[in-house]
Amino acid sequence: MTSHTFVHQGPLTGAINVPGDKSISHRSLMFAGLAVGRSTIHGLLEGEDVLSTAAAMRAFGAQITRGDDGTWTVDGVGVGSLLEPRQALDMGNSGTSTRLLMGLVASHPITATFIGDASLSGRPMKRVIDPLSLMGASFEASAGGTLPLMLRGASPAVPITYRLPVASAQVKSAVLLAGLNTPGITRVIEPVPTRDHTERMLTGFGVKLEVGAENGEAVIGIHGEAELRPMDVVVPGDPSSAAFFMVAASIVPGSDLTIRNVGLNPTRAGLLQVLRQMGADIEEVDAREVGGEPVADLRVRHAQLSGIDVDPAIAPAMIDEFPVLFVAAALASGTTRTTGLEELRVKESDRLATMAAALQLAGARVEEHEDGLTIHGTGDDPLTGTPEGANVATRLDHRIAMSMAVAGLVSRNGVSVDDTSPINTSFPTFMGLLDEAAR
Numbered sequence: 001m002t003s004h005t006f007v008h009q010g011p012l013t014g015a016i017n018v019p020g021d022k023s024i025s026h027r028s029l030m031f032a033g034l035a036v037g038r039s040t041i042h043g044l045l046e047g048e049d050v051l052s053t054a055a056a057m058r059a060f061g062a063q064i065t066r067g068d069d070g071t072w073t074v075d076g077v078g079v080g081s082l083l084e085p086r087q088a089l090d091m092g093n094s095g096t097s098t099r100l101l102m103g104l105v106a107s108h109p110i111t112a113t114f115i116g117d118a119s120l121s122g123r124p125m126k127r128v129i130d131p132l133s134l135m136g137a138s139f140e141a142s143a144g145g146t147l148p149l150m151l152r153g154a155s156p157a158v159p160i161t162y163r164l165p166v167a168s169a170q171v172k173s174a175v176l177l178a179g180l181n182t183p184g185i186t187r188v189i190e191p192v193p194t195r196d197h198t199e200r201m202l203t204g205f206g207v208k209l210e211v212g213a214e215n216g217e218a219v220i221g222i223h224g225e226a227e228l229r230p231m232d233v234v235v236p237g238d239p240s241s242a243a244f245f246m247v248a249a250s251i252v253p254g255s256d257l258t259i260r261n262v263g264l265n266p267t268r269a270g271l272l273q274v275l276r277q278m279g280a281d282i283e284e285v286d287a288r289e290v291g292g293e294p295v296a297d298l299r300v301r302h303a304q305l306s307g308i309d310v311d312p313a314i315a316p317a318m319i320d321e322f323p324v325l326f327v328a329a330a331l332a333s334g335t336t337r338t339t340g341l342e343e344l345r346v347k348e349s350d351r352l353a354t355m356a357a358a359l360q361l362a363g364a365r366v367e368e369h370e371d372g373l374t375i376h377g378t379g380d381d382p383l384t385g386t387p388e389g390a391n392v393a394t395r396l397d398h399r400i401a402m403s404m405a406v407a408g409l410v411s412r413n414g415v416s417v418d419d420t421s422p423i424n425t426s427f428p429t430f431m432g433l434l435d436e437a438a439r
């Protein structure tokens with residue numbers, strides 16, 4: 001455990017680059033690892049979660065190397081030719097690696113065991129076990145449907161039509177990835193749209209996908225026994241990492257910060273919309289496309305935010321950004337209410353409970369409900385916790401650590417985070433960039 005105290009340091013200024021998108025980085029390694037031939041990846045996020053995916057794809061037979069210039073080269077094994085891993089696959093803290101790779105294994109004639117850290121080992125896997133069992137895979141999971149878990153793939157797997165019971169891009173992607181090596185068409189019905197990187201990227205890799213609508217719900221069909229052609233992938237900057245700096249520059253007086261190359265896929269850009277509704281001053285500069293995704297540089301200036309009722313319909317488009325939105329709400333004038341956020345209880349930590357406790361320690365007025373938080377903001381006054389400073393528990397959750405780091409910047413007595421090491425799962429350059437921007 002590495003603890004750190006975050007204190008007020010002055011306005012955030014200058015220009016920073018956030019690292020590559022985590023969701024896109026995972027998928028680029030998986031899809032390149034399934035292609036026939038050599039792919040390259042530029043701008044890959046080199047965080048621990050993505051490195052867990054790289055290690056697993058190597059265990060399945062892909063050859064993956066990193067060049068000195070940071071370009072990754074992947075020689076794929078081809079759909080249908082995954083090797084059986086010789087050891088348990090250690091997924092660390094990464095739910096995305098686990099659930100998507102379970103999908104991949106489910107339609108291959110191999111057995112794989114998945115293990116992870118204490119946080120990941122508490123997270124629900126039944127949501128992927130259910131559809132993958134319908135496709136013919138078999139499982140031996142720990143009590144409660146958690147890791148450690150052994151998965152035996154089906155050969156051939158059976159195509160299904162599966163309606164998502166939870167709004168989850170990971171579950172959607174697990175079924176679509178299982179569909180890659182399944183004869184016929186595997187379909188996912190998505191009542192609520194979630195991030196669509198799997199669909200966009202698989203199309204780029206040459207897979208035949210059909211996206212339609214039925215009764216107002218999206219239906220995504222994937223043609224199985226697919227052959228993926230290699231690609232040169234460019235990974236845009238991660239909006240979920242940019243989020244910490246968007247909020248920090250919005251709430252620290254005097255800030256004027258440019259965050260370069262931020263992915264603005266509409267299925268990810270919910271925080272930008274909500275911060276603007278609260279009165280944030282965020283300008284999109286040089287809007288362009290990177291790797292098939294919309295991106296822009298964001299110029300963020302301090303603004304007095306106002307509390308709002310956040311529309312629960314926007315939750316999937318900012319599902320990872322709520323912890324830091326709660327920090328913005330703690331500085332807004334008036335009350336911010338969030339609802340419909342039950343999913344936050346099964347992320348890397350229970351993010352409603354963990355953030356409520358952490359923000360209260362830091363001096364914010366927060367009420368926790370079953371499906372959200374109500375936060376009464378200070379109206380731009382610094383947070384005032386106990387004189388010795390708040391000492392908050394991260395619970396192996398990178399986004400709690402970074403959100404409370406941002407809270408420290410607007411705290412009179414500072415915020416101590418018990419463990420900053422989980423930040424390395426998604427944003428290894430966070431501490432350096434914070435020093436650089438707040439100097």
Ligand code: S3P
Pocket residue numbers: 022023024096167168169170171173195319320343
């Ligand atoms: C992700 C989907 C989301 C998100 C996670 C990454 C993905 O999870 O929270 O950080 O890359 O598909 P859910 O599918 O559980 O909502």
